[in-house]
Amino acid sequence: MIWHLVAVFSAGLGAAGIAFLLRSISRQKLPKWIIPAFAGIGMMGYQIYFEYNWFEHQSTRQPAGVVVTSSQASQVFWRPWTFVYPMTTVFTVVDTNQLQVSERDGLTLVEFIEYRFEKKYIDVVTHQNYVLNCTQAQIMALSDQGAMLSEQPRNVERDSPLFAAVCSASK
Numbered sequence: 001m002i003w004h005l006v007a008v009f010s011a012g013l014g015a016a017g018i019a020f021l022l023r024s025i026s027r028q029k030l031p032k033w034i035i036p037a038f039a040g041i042g043m044m045g046y047q048i049y050f051e052y053n054w055f056e057h058q059s060t061r062q063p064a065g066v067v068v069t070s071s072q073a074s075q076v077f078w079r080p081w082t083f084v085y086p087m088t089t090v091f092t093v094v095d096t097n098q099l100q101v102s103e104r105d106g107l108t109l110v111e112f113i114e115y116r117f118e119k120k121y122i123d124v125v126t127h128q129n130y131v132l133n134c135t136q137a138q139i140m141a142l143s144d145q146g147a148m149l150s151e152q153p154r155n156v157e158r159d160s161p162l163f164a165a166v167c168s169a170s171k
Contacts, residue, residue, distance in 0.1 A: 001122065008043050008047060009043070011046035012039040013039070019034045019039070051087055055071065055119075062093060064097075066094070067096055068091055069093060070161065071088050071090065071091035072090040073089070074090075090117065092114050092115065095115070096166070100112070106135070109133055110166050111130070111142070112130055112132065114128050115127050129141070129142040129143070129144065130142060132162075132167065134163075134167035137163060138155055138156065139162075
């Protein structure tokens with residue numbers, strides 16, 4: 001977080017320096033307000049760049065074997081540019097190296113942990129244990145102790161990235 005602030009202020013100082021140089025080259029013909037305007041534009045530009053590259057940055061930091069199974073783009077009213085081009089603020093991953101495959105009654109069951117990354121004022125990571133029935137394409141959430149959290153399983157599309165990542169790795 002502190003390095004992000006340093007980068008924002010550095011971008012502002014760099015842009016203000018460019019404006020100061022332009023003002024000097026023009027022999028002071030450009031107005032004085034161009035310097036703080038460039039500083040603000042530089043800081044805002046870096047902030048927008050950072051926000052739009054958050055998903056790519058976070059997903060490339062994941063270890064080998066981690067598969068992104070879903071992502072969500074959102075629009076926020078205090079970021080009006082997101083209405084033109086929504087930015088990714090949430091994504092989920094599955095670590096295919098940590099799958100626990102078992103066969104019961106002719107069913108292929110895979111236990112795994114799904115990690116959810118959220119971009120808020122600080123990055124938030126949560127996890128949830130699941131068991132996926134690859135034979136019937138159904139999923140159920142598990143507690144940290146391994147108990148089922150619901151009575152009814154949810155159906156999973158067989159062409160979904162989650163099903164592909166978990167069930168293809170279990171074969």
